[in-house]
Amino acid sequence: MSFDGEQLQRSLLDGQWREQAGDPSQNVIAQLCKQVLDGDFKAALFSPLARSMLTLNPEVLNDLSQPITSWFDFSAPSAGGDYEEELVHLLTAIACLHAFLQANWTGPDLDPALDPPLSLLLPDDNKHPTLTAETLQHKAVAELACAGEPAYHLAHGAFLFRLALLLLFARPFHHARSAHWWRVRAWAVHQQLLAEPVPVPRDVLAPLDALVDAYADEPRLVGRLWLERGLLEHHVTNDRAALECFVKAARATGLRYELTGALGKRTKFQQTDLTQLVLLAESMPQDGETRDESAKQLPETLALNDDTLLEQTEFTSSDPTTPDSRLGHLDPANQPPLHPLDQCIFLSLCLNVRNTSPVHGLTTEQMSPYVARVISHPENWSVHTMALLLRSRLEAHRTRTVERATLQLQALVDQMPTADAALPQRLRWLHALPLPSKWELERELARRFLTLGVVKSALEIFERLEMWEEAVRCWQAIERRDTALNVVRDLLAGRREEADAVRARGKAASGQRRDALDAAREARLWCLLGELEPERSREHFERAWEVSRETSGRAMRSLGGHHFARDEYAEAAQCLRRAVAINPLYVRSWFVLGCACIREQDWEGAREAFVRCVTIDDEDAESWNNLASVYLRMGNEKEIPFENKMLAFRALKQGLKSHYENWRMWTNYAIVAMDVGELSEACRALGRVVEERAAKVGAESVDADVLDRLVAAATRAPPEENSTPSPNEGGALLRRVEDLFVRVLLPRVSSPRIFRARARLLVAQGRLPEALDAYLEAYRAGVASQMEAGETDVERWREGVREVEEVCGVLVNYGPKVEGSRWTLQARSIVRTFMGRTKDFEDEPEWSRLVELLDDLKK
DSSP, X not given: OOSOHHHHHHHHHHTSOOOOSSOGGGSHHHHHHHHHHTTOHHHHHTSHHHHHHTOOOGGGGGOTTSOGGGTXXXXXXOTTOOHHHHHHHHHHHHHHHHHHHIIIIIOSOOOTTTSSOXXXXXXXXXXOSSOOHHHHHHHHHHHHOBTTBOBOTTOTTHHHHHHHHHHHHSSOOSSOTTHHHHHHHHHHHHHHHBSSOOOOXXXXXXXXXXXXXXXXXXXXXXHHHHHHHHHHHHHTTOHHHXXXXXXXXXXXHTOEEEEEEXXXXXXXXXXXXXXXXXXXXXXXXXXXXXXXXXXXXXXXXXXOXXXXXXXXXXXXXXXXXXXXXXXXXXXXXSOOOOOHHHHHHHHHHHHHHHHHSOSSTHHHHHHHHHHHHHHTSOOOHHHHHHHHHHHHHHHTTSTTTHHHHHHHHHHHHHHTTSOSSOHHHHXXXXXXXXXXXXXXXXXXXXXXXXXXXXXXXXXXXHHHHXXXXXXXXXXXXXXXXXXXXXXXXXXXXXXXXXXXXXXXXXXXXXXXXXXXXXXXXXHHHHHHHHHHOGGGHHHHHHHHHHHTTSOOHHHXXXXXXXXXXXXXXXXXXXXXXXXXXXXXXXXXXXXXXXXXXHHTTOHHHHHHHHHHHHHHOTTOHHHHHHHHHHHTTOSOSSOOOHHHHHHHHHHHHHHHTTOTTOHHHHHHHHHHHHHTTOHHHHHHHHHHHHHXXXXXXXXXXXXXXXXXXXXXXXXXXXXXXXXXXXXXXXXXXXXXXXXXXXXXXXXXXXXXXXXXXXXXXXXHTTXXXXXXXXXXXXXXXXXXXXXXXXXXXXXXXXXXXXXXXXXXXXXXXXXXXXXXXXXXXXXXXXXXXXXXXXXXXXXXXXXXXXXXXXXHHHO
């Protein structure tokens, strides 16, 4: 072999040609690799090597209804097959994939010979009665549907992407190990093509661990591998796993960074320097690395032009405010440029900050320094585009920046068809970025218009993109529901053309257009019609399920929701089980399924559903709460097993991490914590409930039963000296309960029961003077001290008698032990005052007890 195959594979992964011994033009495979890297996909795919891979089976032209996989012969060689053949196979797949990305992600427009690739398939005769551009597009889009989710039907060159998938997955690769990485890249693209994310097969991600070891000699390549794996996890909403991958990527590249503060100014009229959030970062130089220092062609960066805000934070101090900063040698106002891969890592970390933080003001503040650090030193067209897009999203919700945010987004949409940057530069870091497709970028722009009230402009974009669900929402917003109904019905009947390009070619017959609507999209339209016509929704949802040949998860989700809303829980559960079997990543389906199972008392089914909910989104507090509730209902009827109580406790504890203000969850947590012996946690939970509710409901916010049990446990005899200290007993618990009273309860609420609990705690500590005061406070807050002359409620009076007897008993027992206490006078005064106010009850039997008590006190 006159070329280094391993080096060629690494060049393809890195997106940049690596020099080899000899002239690459002298070897056809090296030449093909160079064409792919240079973005000359026409030359690559029309080369004899690629054409040999893409030869149509002759019988296909007689029956185009066969799946595309049968159009070509992608049979695999033996395990000891030809290395060169595998490389050609891989290079052809990459050329198809990148041509598709050029057409739909980066621009500029694809060469007409590849969109559609008819001349590639029919080299001798570019015309065929049945093999047309429409046939290729329809066939590819239909086959790209996955797990019941339709693919976007207006994606240019969909047939090229279908070819790329077939070339990558239709045969094993025994020698070209980088093919496993390219499969991950293809899956990431496929996810963005679908209406909803779908699970990634395990065999796609499994080989990546071996690749980490194989490329260990190139840290940046390993970092890129972790980054792209993290992005795929991000696409399927597995944010925790994504974050772990992003952190591993930063470690692999040697990227050093820290979020800290530095003195600076943010506005033009600011007189005093204030601490501003800043991201200090520097890339680790790597031996033998070559940087592409060619002329940088970048997207337009719009200025803010605000009369108050500065274009960017002006840092006035060269030192961070954190004294022990590892990057204290960096000047916040003049940091070194970052490697483009490290910039990609920051933008991905920035995405994860959004997904793992609660919805509060800090989220934007956390993200902004990451984006600003990347924008400050633009290195690559695609990386800078992504950074500007993220900045646009951050600025969209602030009055002073919303105009720039919208105009910047419009500028990013407009730049795609232009040739302002070389294609290799646009493609090199694309797989390492969460850059959306052209249609997603335009969808985002239309949604931005909607938030600004520019409904007409948004509707025009949605109609052009044929995103009918969003278009329907626009029509409903302007009270044109009839228009929405007519459009959906026309689409289903084949009376409405779906694209300007089709109109330009001349209208086809209704029947032909009707046939071109693939099953997945037709099912989606029937579901949309069901939402527009609630009175016939069940009929339309069932029709969607039928036309999809029982593959539409959307149809079953909609039908399940229909049954659930009508209290038909068994039918809802049946439909939703079918939906999650098709696409198990749709968390809302699992949640509603769990609720339906609870109504049907199917505790095992409910447990499974809510476990799946929290597995997909571990910050779903409502699902954690429901899961805990299910655990407490499982087991035998007489008693809940302790194991189930512990599972409920752990579920509530996890849910509270992301729903800290939910007092109902804290209430449940306190009760379950008491049951499982986690008294310290019960104490904390009771305090949180009071903090959240005391201002509204006062003493009702305190679960007095839990409080009494905590005091009883805290005042119990201490454990043996040799036992292991526990936060749930002895001095540790006593301190927690004491803090609960002093810091939380007493400043906010008052009730006789709370004061009596406080008094018992003080008695156990030997603090008798304070205990007496607490008992007297309990009496003053009770019924007896509040009774006035003229009371007629005998039961209330009897309660007062019991309180008088109790407080007098306390004074008799503890008064003599308190130096200087005038307990006898206090006791007699309490009894006399009460008797004087309630003389109307002298005929009651309890009155004699008061007389006897007073006589005893006089003695």
